Each structure stands twice: as structure tokens, then as C-alpha cells.
Amino acid sequence: MLLAYVLKRVVLSILIIFGVIALSYVLIYIMPGNPAYTWVGKPKGPKAAEAIQIAVRELGLDKPFYIQLYEVTTRFFSFNWGVSLRFKQPVATIAIRSLVATLEALIIAYVIAIPLGILIGSIAALYRSSLGDKAIYTLTSILIASPRFWLAALTLIILQALNVNVFGRIGVEYQPTITIVTGSYIIDSLISGRIDTFLDALTRTLPPALLVSLYPFALVVRIVRISLSEKLHEEYFRQALSYGISGWYAVKRYALRSVIPVLAQIMGITIAYSLVDVATIESVFGREGVGIALAKAIPYNDYPLIIGLLTVVSIAFIISFTVADIVHKLVDPRVRI
Amino acid sequence: MAIATIIVLIVAISIVFVYTYYITSSRPLPSQLTTPTPTQPLERKEKIAVYAYRDVITGIDPGAEDDIGIIVLGLVYEPLLYYNPLTKEFKPALAVEWLKVNDTAWLFKLRPNVKFHDGSLLTADAVRFTIMRNKALYNEKGVGCGWIWDSVEDVIPLNNTAVLFKLRYPAPLDLVASATYSAYIYCPNVMKYANASSLTDDSIRMWFEQGNYCGTGPYKIVSYKPESEVILKKFDEWWGWSIIDNQNAPDTVIIKIVEEPAQQELGLVSGNIDIATNIPKTSIPNLLRLGYKVYNATFYYNFILMFNVRKWPTNITEFRKAIAYAIPWNDIVPVAFQGYGRLGSGLVPYGFPGHVEGLHYEYNLTKAKELLKSIGITDAKLELVITSGYEEEERFAQLLKASLQQIGIEVNIIALPWEQVKEKGMAVWSNLEEAPHIIVNDWWPTYATPYDFLYLLHSNNTVWNWSGYVNPDYDEIIDEAFDIEGRDYEKALNLYVEAQKTIFNEAIALNLCDSVHPFVYDGDKIRFREGAFNPMYSFVIFFQYVEVLT
Numbered sequence: 001m002l003l004a005y006v007l008k009r010v011v012l013s014i015l016i017i018f019g020v021i022a023l024s025y026v027l028i029y030i031m032p033g034n035p036a037y038t039w040v041g042k043p044k045g046p047k048a049a050e051a052i053q054i055a056v057r058e059l060g061l062d063k064p065f066y067i068q069l070y071e072v073t074t075r076f077f078s079f080n081w082g083v084s085l086r087f088k089q090p091v092a093t094i095a096i097r098s099l100v101a102t103l104e105a106l107i108i109a110y111v112i113a114i115p116l117g118i119l120i121g122s123i124a125a126l127y128r129s130s131l132g133d134k135a136i137y138t139l140t141s142i143l144i145a146s147p148r149f150w151l152a153a154l155t156l157i158i159l160q161a162l163n164v165n166v167f168g169r170i171g172v173e174y175q176p177t178i179t180i181v182t183g184s185y186i187i188d189s190l191i192s193g194r195i196d197t198f199l200d201a202l203t204r205t206l207p208p209a210l211l212v213s214l215y216p217f218a219l220v221v222r223i224v225r226i227s228l229s230e231k232l233h234e235e236y237f238r239q240a241l242s243y244g245i246s247g248w249y250a251v252k253r254y255a256l257r258s259v260i261p262v263l264a265q266i267m268g269i270t271i272a273y274s275l276v277d278v279a280t281i282e283s284v285f286g287r288e289g290v291g292i293a294l295a296k297a298i299p300y301n302d303y304p305l306i307i308g309l310l311t312v313v314s315i316a317f318i319i320s321f322t323v324a325d326i327v328h329k330l331v332d333p334r335v336r337i
Numbered sequence: 338m339a340i341a342t343i344i345v346l347i348v349a350i351s352i353v354f355v356y357t358y359y360i361t362s363s364r365p366l367p368s369q370l371t372t373p374t375p376t377q378p379l380e381r382k383e384k385i386a387v388y389a390y391r392d393v394i395t396g397i398d399p400g401a402e403d404d405i406g407i408i409v410l411g412l413v414y415e416p417l418l419y420y421n422p423l424t425k426e427f428k429p430a431l432a433v434e435w436l437k438v439n440d441t442a443w444l445f446k447l448r449p450n451v452k453f454h455d456g457s458l459l460t461a462d463a464v465r466f467t468i469m470r471n472k473a474l475y476n477e478k479g480v481g482c483g484w485i486w487d488s489v490e491d492v493i494p495l496n497n498t499a500v501l502f503k504l505r506y507p508a509p510l511d512l513v514a515s516a517t518y519s520a521y522i523y524c525p526n527v528m529k530y531a532n533a534s535s536l537t538d539d540s541i542r543m544w545f546e547q548g549n550y551c552g553t554g555p556y557k558i559v560s561y562k563p564e565s566e567v568i569l570k571k572f573d574e575w576w577g578w579s580i581i582d583n584q585n586a587p588d589t590v591i592i593k594i595v596e597e598p599a600q601q602e603l604g605l606v607s608g609n610i611d612i613a614t615n616i617p618k619t620s621i622p623n624l625l626r627l628g629y630k631v632y633n634a635t636f637y638y639n640f641i642l643m644f645n646v647r648k649w650p651t652n653i654t655e656f657r658k659a660i661a662y663a664i665p666w667n668d669i670v671p672v673a674f675q676g677y678g679r680l681g682s683g684l685v686p687y688g689f690p691g692h693v694e695g696l697h698y699e700y701n702l703t704k705a706k707e708l709l710k711s712i713g714i715t716d717a718k719l720e721l722v723i724t725s726g727y728e729e730e731e732r733f734a735q736l737l738k739a740s741l742q743q744i745g746i747e748v749n750i751i752a753l754p755w756e757q758v759k760e761k762g763m764a765v766w767s768n769l770e771e772a773p774h775i776i777v778n779d780w781w782p783t784y785a786t787p788y789d790f791l792y793l794l795h796s797n798n799t800v801w802n803w804s805g806y807v808n809p810d811y812d813e814i815i816d817e818a819f820d821i822e823g824r825d826y827e828k829a830l831n832l833y834v835e836a837q838k839t840i841f842n843e844a845i846a847l848n849l850c851d852s853v854h855p856f857v858y859d860g861d862k863i864r865f866r867e868g869a870f871n872p873m874y875s876f877v878i879f880f881q882y883v884e885v886l887t
Contacts, residue, residue: 033757041395042403043479044783045792048800051479087563088396088546094564160607167609168593172387175568176589180560286600286609288565296393296564296596299754 005325013318014077020314021073021307028303029065035301036061038085059085072303076311082304086297091308094293099312100183101169102289106271106278108209113217114267120217121224122251128229136225140218148277152211152284159207166207167286171200208281215277216270223263224256231255261328268324272317384885386587386863388878389595389604391615394563398545399521399552400471401481403783407517408592409567411877413454414521414552417445417464417514421871422637422785423688427511431459431522431553435514440507440824445514447498451576453524454550454557461494466525468492470536475519477537482519482783488823507823509786516784517874524551555881556590567592569880577881583866585884598728605629605857611885612858614876617728618675621855630860633677633853636875637686638781640729640849641793644774645765647805650717651774657844659708660775661698664847665740673733674850681848683837684790688872691787691833696841697848705744716745720773722761725752730777733849748775762803769805776803777849781875787833788819794845806845811836862887 028035036055043051056062060071075082081091124136159166170185178185178192186205189197231237232255240250279291290309297305388408396402399414417432427435434446451459468486475483488508493501502510514520527533530551531544548561555577556569569590578586593610595601598617604610605624616624621631644651644660651657670678679687683696709715721737723730731752738748751773753761764772778801782789792798795815796807818832840846854876858865862885869882 032760033754034760037756037759040480041401043800044403044482044789045475045484046797047475047479047484048798049479052800054478083543083546086393086395088398088542089563090547093547094562097562098564156603160603165607165609167604167607172385172591172609173383175591176383176385176570286595286604288562293564300756 009318009322013315016314016318017076017311018073020310021076022069024307024310025069025072025303028301028306029068031301033299033301034061035059035085035303038300038302072307076307081308081311084297084305084308085302086300086305087302091304094305095290095308095312097183098288098290098293098309099316101287102275102278102282102291103316104169104184104186105205105209105212105282105287105289106274108205109212109274109278110216110267110271112210113213114220114263116213117217117220118224118256118263121221122228122248122256124221124225125228125232126247126251128225128232133225136221140221143214143218144222146214148211148214149280149284151214152208152281155207155211156284164203166204169201169204169287170197171204174200204285204287208278208285208287211281212274212278216267216274219266219270220263223266224259227259227262228255231258257331260331264324264327264331268321271320275313275316383588384585385589385591386612386880386883386885387591387593387610388612388880389593389601389610389614390876391594391596391598391601393594394561394567394592396546396563397548397550397558397561398481398542399523400467400474400483400519401542401545403480403482403518405876407874408876408878409558409561409569410521411554411874412556412569412590412880413550413554413558414523415554416516416520416522417447418511419871420512420515420785420873422690423635423872427515430515431464432514435511437510438501441504443502443504443510444495445500445502447500448576449498451553452574453526453553454572455524455526455530457524457526458497459522459524459553460497461500463525464500464522465492465494466536467522470541471519473536482516485513485516485519485784488513504823506820509822509826512785515873517781518783520784521552527551555586563594565594575881581866581868581881583881583884585864585886586881587883587885590880596726605859608859611863612856612878614854614856616855616857618677618855621675621857624857628860629857632856632858632865632870634856634870635688635851635853635872636781637689637851637872638779638854638875639681639684639686639790639851640733641681641684641778641780641846642849643762643776643778643793643804643846644844645772645776645803645805646845647765648769648772648774650712650714651719653712653714654843655708655712656714656717658698659705659744660741660746661844661847662701662705662708663737663740663744663746664698664700664849665736666698666700668736669733669850673736674729674852675732677853677855678729678850679853681850683834684793684840684846684848685787685833685837686790686848686851689782689787689790690785691790691830691837693834693837696837698844700740702740702743709744716747718747718749719775720749720751722751722753722758722773722776724755724758724777724779726754727779729850729852730779733777763800765803765805766799772803772805778803782873785873786819786822787830788815788822791815791833791836791840794840804845808839808843811839814839 036052036059039059040051040055060068084091084094120136124133127133174197177194177197178188181188181191185201189201237250237255282289282291290313294309390408392405394406394409395404396406397409399410415430417430419428419430431448432445433448436444438444447459471481471483472486474480488504488506489502490505491503495501527541531540533541548558550558555572555575557572559570560568571588595604598615601613602616602620605613644657646652670680683693685691721734723734734750741748761773762776793801794806796812814832814836818829822829864884864886866882869879
């Protein structure tokens with residue numbers, strides 16, 4: 001059964017990635033702008049026009065569209081992602097380092113959002129209709145509705161006023177102190193044994209991560225609150241209470257288990273949304289990441305990089321969906337994946 | 338359960354308190370920076386300078402790069418000579434002596450004991466290798482600016498430190514050797530490092546573009562992320578350290594790519610950026626009040642408005658002249674450029690060889706209306722293409738739109754990313770319908786020849802001649818001037834002036850402004866020595882002449 005699941009996922013992943021590549025290339029193809037101009041740079045002198053023609057040939061842009069699409073797709077599936085037209089570096093290198101920078105904030109965001117959301121959601125469910133529950137409900141409504149880019153700008157200004165430096169991913173004075181291994185300054189600083197650098201990188205990551213966490217946090221609170229409220233009225237829960245088991249223990253031991261599968265599924269989808277969210281927030285905080293790299297690639301028709309970035313994002317989605325399924329299965333053995 | 342919750346809460350609150358204490362106590366106020374106390378957790382061991390640039394690095398192959406990569410190349414590599422057109426002085430770099438033997442032969446004596454970053458010595462062979470590769474790259478692929486070496490027939494190493502340039506035709510080789518692009522000398526070992534089989538092998542370019550380097554400059558690359566930042570470290574074996582004696586030169590230079598002007602300002606104020614190139618000009622007075630300093634750098638960087646001479650109605654000379662008279666010339670520098678510029682005259686910028694004074698139109702709406710009346714045009718709709726994100730162009734476009742409205746001409750402003758601007762400009766030759774009536778191009782030269790600016794309107798130049806202008810007489814004048822530069826420089830300059838008058842009289846293209854570029858910096862930390870800027874090398878800060886004071 002596990003093998004069937006893995007096979008199904010692999011096939012689905014290939015289809016999704018193929019769809020991403022095909023759709024991206026079609027959009028780039030119909031977009032204004034010639035990728036050859038980006039590749040060739042600013043050719044000058046008598047050979048300038050010839051340089052553009054050579055670039056068109058090198059990129060295969062003189063071939064029919066279906067052949068271009070075929071070549072781009074097969075190249076990607078043979079793990080030859082090519083070179084960024086604008087940055088002249090291997091696409092895989094740029095895509096992976098951008099993803100690492102994005103995940104640095106995203107993972108922290110979810111590490112904060114999920115446990116905190118479960119805790120607050122449980123409190124709201126246990127004390128339903130109390131003042132605290134109403135306050136939590138109102139707060140989560142505000143968090144879900146607030147535009148994160150605006151909150152990001154506001155947070156940055158406030159922290160700036162408080163003399164807390166959170167611009168960029170790492171302080172310049174710390175930059176030369178660490179050896180880059182993973183591309184994540186938080187991890188690399190620990191590998192290099194630099195606690196000061198670690199704290200600096202963490203300080204700069206926390207505010208954007210907290211902002212990214214707002215939406216999943218609010219969502220988790222809402223889901224836990226509603227799902228748990230229903231469970232609290234069920235027979236088995238009331239019976240547990242009648243045996244003298246405390247409400248918190250009963251929630252943790254029995255009720256929450258039944259909420260987690262729903263939560264896992266929703267979180268799988270929410271991560272996709274948060275990836276978009278983090279792209280806008282990292283821009284405000286002057287951080288690198290997938291969003292920034294995409295914003296620099298799109299206006300220049302840098303199609304290898306655009307496709308590469310979208311592919312790594314798709315892979316991240318697929319992984320998050322898969323993890324959600326596995327969590328579902330682990331928590332509820334009745335589920336067939 | 339309740340006790341456990343309370344313990345967890347206490348621990349969490351304690352962590353938050355300790356963490357908050359850390360982040361507030363470890364970030365000293367600017368005023369505290371100069372008086373470090375023993376309790377400060379960090380001591381700055383290195384002198385670091387952070388330079389924010391507004392655009393991504395487009396490449397670092399010294400033989401192929403022709404754009405923004407110069408801000409890195411200028412620190413990692415060196416040419417044979419540097420030239421400053423303002424002072425008309427050459428400055429020895431890798432060559433210490435040079436001599437024009439005759440019209441077609443130049444001798445360069447190299448600086449002895451200069452080391453490349455890989456430890457190998459600079460030799461005449463390295464000079465030959467560089468120039469031959471740059472020429473081959475251009476001739477085979479049109480890549481880079483190898484055309485500057487067109488006059489060179491051969492480069493003959495006489496011994497390890499002397500090299501003879503044999504020319505096909507007379508050329509000012511001292512100017513060529515001090516070019517902004519394709520004149521940086523690099524080591525022949527790159528063939529080995531890149532496993533290349535020929536001079537034009539793509540593997541050499543890819544080797545460079547992955548962040549590798551092998552020059553002689555004062556800095557070497559330790560991290561290269563062209564989309565976000567480049568980190569450079571001092572090259573201790575650079576020949577020049579003992580000569581310039583700058584103990585405060587930065588050990589590390591970080592070039593950060595910060596596209597948004599507001600973010601550059603934020604980075605500067607927060608101390609994450611030391612030198613910013615693209616602060617909103619309206620913010621500069623406030624930053625000056627806060628104690629920041631501004632260095633106004635003059636580069637030969639101008640903004641040229643080009644009329645499409647192949648499309649109605651800008652194909653009519655009187656119409657173009659009417660537009661030229663309707664441009665609010667007196668507002669361009671103070672409003673569009675916020676005071677950071679000099680009104681353009683001719684096509685060649687001020688201070689550059691071939692510049693001519695007084696060759697600009699004046700704002701005269703009456704005359705503009707008369708010209709329109711003379712050709713029977715009472716109203717028209719024009720497309721104006723500018724580069725998005727260039728605040729000067731955006732403000733100019735608004736000025737022009739408002740002014741032309743007064744003479745019955747409607748302007749549709751189209752702001753596009755640079756590559757799309759280029760495509761629109763080139764459309765004048767291939768797809769006239771797509772080409773706009775007016776387009777603004779920004780330009781800086783490859784080497785100190787007026788031909789660089791005037792070739793913009795040569796009929797052979799279907800890549801940059803966005804006017805679609807074809808005038809064999811004009812072509813002949815500038816070609817002749819270029820040909821005789823090596824023999825009769827004064828006559829060549831006169832011909833270049835004549836060519837500019839032709840363009841002015843026909844109102845083909847107008848130099849709006851020779852821009853002055855404000856570098857806003859933290860004066861408490863950064864000090865620029867003489868030599869930190871050279872107008873010929875746009876946006877390069879020669880950090881060996883920069884002092885980091887804290």
C-alpha cells in the first residue's frame with residue numbers, strides 16, 4: 001500500500017512539475033520581451049546585432065514553439081536546469097539558495113504558528129462563549145484579514161524606531177564570521193560555533209517569521225476551536241469528564257487526536273499560501289528568497305530561472321502535502337493513503 | 338496540569354525577556370558606536386564597508402561583461418592604465434610606462450612583481466592572452482567590448498614585462514587600454530581552471546560567472562550572489578597597498594543589491610548600508626540634516642531622448658523641433674533630476690572629449706506652436722517609452738506630458754523594464770508599429786571616445802539607434818573622425834562636434850541631462866580619499882582609496 005502511495009505521489013509530482021514548466025513557458029512565450037536580449041546583455045559596436053542573432057540561436061528561440069517547449073521540458077527532467085539568462089549562474093544554484101532563505105523564515109513561522117495555534121484554539125474551545133473566547137475570535141478575524149505586507153512595513157518602522165535592527169538576513173559585521181554550508185545563516189552560524197551570529201540571524205528572521213505565522217496561526221486557532229467544540233459535546237468526552245479526568249487532559253489525550261488529521265490537511269494547503277506571503281514580507285525586510293528572485297527574473301524573461309524557481313516551489317508544495325498525508329495516516333490508522 | 342502550564346508560561350516569558358534584553362542591548366545607538374564599553378558583546382575585528390547598488394550584477398567575466406558587472410570588476414581587476422577625461426591624465430595601473438613608437442606601434446612596460454590572485458606573476462603573455470581572448474569573444478560571438486581592440490593586429494611580448502602592440506591602423510591605444518570594459522587583465526591560468534580548449538570556450542565564461550576570479554586588483558571575491566550580494570576581501574598581496582598607505586581600507590567590501598530607493602534609505606539609516614547609490618533624491622536634504630554626507634560623483638552618464646524618425650509625426654523635422662522647443666528645459670535639472678545633473682548639450686556629456694557647449698534647445702512654446710502650424714498639425718498622440726524604476730525619467734515624462742498638452746499633443750507614457758525598453762527601441766528597424774515615437778535611453782561610454790556616444794545614431798547600429806536615423810553623411814563624418822583619432826586627434830574632435838551639430842539641427846536626439854550621481858554615506862564611518870572615484874568608470878568605488886573609520 002505504501003508503495004502504491006509513493007508511486008501515485010511520484011506520478012502526480014511529475015505531472016504537476018510538467019504542468020508548471022509548460023504553463024510557465026507558455027506565459028513567458030506570450031509575454032512581451034525577448035529572452036535573447038537578457039542573455040546577450042548590452043552588446044555594442046558593429047557586431048551588436050549579430051550577437052543578438054547568436055543569442056537567439058543559442059537559446060533555441062528560432063525553433064518552433066513546440067520544439068522549444070519539448071527541449072525545455074526534457075532538459076528540466078534530465079536535471080539540466082540550465083543557466084539564468086540574467087545572472088549567468090546555474091539555475092539550480094540560485095533556486096536552491098533562494099529557497100533556503102525563504103524556508104528559513106517559513107519553517108520558524110510554522111514552528112510558532114502550529115503549537116501556539118493549537119494551544120490558543122484549545123483554550124477557546126474549552127471556554128467557549130467566554131470573554132477570552134470572544135477576544136480570541138476577534139483577534140484571529142483581524143489576523144486573517146490584515147494585509148501582511150502592510151503589517152510588515154509597519155513592524156519594520158516600529159522596530160527601526162526602537163533601534164532594533166532587522167534589515168537583511170544577517171548583520172554585516174557577522175557576515176565574515178561564518179562558513180557557508182547550508183545557506184541558512186541560522187544553521188551555519190551554529191555549525192561555525194558563533195552564538196552571537198546565530199542570535200543576530202535569529203533576531204532578523206523572527207519578525208518576518210512572526211508575520212508569516214499570523215495567517216496559519218489564526219487558521220489553526222479557528223480550526224481547533226470549531227473542531228474541538230464539537231468533540232467536547234460528544235459522548236466519550238463527557239464520559240471522561242464524569243470519571244473525574246481534567247478537561248485539559250481529556251482534550252490532549254482524546255479530543256485533539258481527532259482534530260490533528262484535519263489540521264494536517266489544511267496546513268499542507270496553507271503552506272502554499274504562506275510561500276506567497278513570505279515573498280512579499282521578505283521584500284519589505286530586505287531579505288533574499290524565492291519571491292525576490294522571481295521578481296527579478298520575470299520582467300527580464302529569464303525563463304530558465306522562472307521555471308527553476310517555480311519548480312522548487314512546486315516540489316516544496318508536494319513535500320508539504322505528502323507530509324500532511326503521512327501525519328494524517330500516523331494519527332489515524334484507519335486512513336488509507 | 339495547571340502547574341505545568343504555569344511553569345511553561347514562566348519559562349516562555351523569561352526567554353522573551355532575556356531575548357528582548359539581548360536584542361535591545363546589543364544594538365548600540367549610533368552615538369554609542371564610537372565609545373565601545375567592555376560589556377559590548379562584539380568587537381569589530383574587520384573593517385567592513387557596505388555599498389548598496391540599485392541593479393543586479395549582470396556578469397563578472399572580465400572579457401565578456403559590458404554592463405553592471407563593472408562595479409565588481411573594477412575592484413578585482415586592473416587595466417594597463419586608468420584615464421580621467423576631466424583632468425586629461427593617465428594613471429599607471431599594470432603598465433608603468435607606455436610609448437607610442439610610431440602610428441601603428443605602442444610599447445607598454447609592465448609593473449614588475451605584480452601577482453594575480455592565484456599567485457602567478459603578471460607577464461606580457463597574460464596581457465596578450467587577455468586581449469586576444471577579448472577580441473576573439475567579440476569577433477566570434479559579439480560578446481563583450483572586444484571591439485575596442487579592433488585596431489590591434491597583434492600583441493607581441495618582448496620579454497616578461499614589456500609588450501608591443503602592433504596596430505592595423507593608427508589608434509589612441511592609451512585611451513583604449515584604459516577602457517571601462519574589456520581592458521581588465523586576467524591570468525592565462527583560467528584556461529586550465531576552466532578546462533577550456535579554446536579562447537572562446539564557454540567553460541571560461543561559466544567559470545568566471547560562478548564567482549571565480551583571477552585578476553590583480555586590490556580585492557578578491559569570496560561570495561558571489563549576483564541577484565543579492567557580492568562579498569569581496571582585501572587581497573593582501575596587491576602591489577598598491579604599500580604605495581597608497583591606507584591602513585583604514587576596508588578588509589571586506591559587501592556590495593548589496595537593493596533595488597528600492599526607500600529600502601536603500603532604510604538600510605543606510607539602520608546602519609546596514611554605509612554607502613547608498615539610489616536614495617530617493619527628495620530624502621537627501623533630510624539625511625544631510627541627520628548628519629549623513631553626500632559625494633556628488635560626475636560620471637559620463639547621460640539621458641538621451643530619441644525621436645523615431647521613421648514614424649508619423651516624429652518623422653517630420655519641424656514636428657521634432659516643435660517638441661524640442663516645448664520641452665521645459667529649465668525644469669529638467671531642478672525638477673526631474675532634483676538638482677543632480679547638468680543640462681545636456683550636444684550628445685557627448687560635459688567634460689568628455691568632444692563635448693560642445695550651447696547645443697541645446699530653449700523652452701519656447703510660441704515657437705513650438707508656430708512650427709506645428711507650419712506643418713498643419715494641431716493635435717497628435719505620441720507614445721513615450723521610459724525605463725520603469727528610474728525616478729528621473731518618470732519625473733521628466735510627467736513634465737513633458739504636461740508641457741506638450743499645452744500645444745495640443747497628448748503623450749502616453751509607457752514605463753517598462755530595461756530589456757523591454759531595448760526591444761521597443763530596436764523595433765524601429767524591424768516592427769515600426771511597435772516602436773514608440775519617443776524613447777529615453779541612458780548611456781555611459783566604453784572608452785574615452787566621442788564615437789561611443791555618436792555611434793548611437795549610426796545607420797549600421799540597428800541595436801542602439803532607436804531613432805531609426807539613416808544619414809550617410811553623418812555616418813561618414815563620425816567614421817572618419819574615428820579613423821583619424823590615432824593620427825590627428827584635434828581634427829577628429831572637430832568632426833565629432835560637426836556631427837553633433839547635424840543631429841541638433843535635425844532634432845534627431847537630445848541629451849536631456851548629464852547626470853550627477855549622489856552617493857549618500859555615513860560620514861562618521863566612511864571617508865573617501867582622492868582616487869576613490871573616476872568619472873570614466875561609472876559607479877565603481879575604488880575601495881582601496883576608502884577609509885573605514887570605526
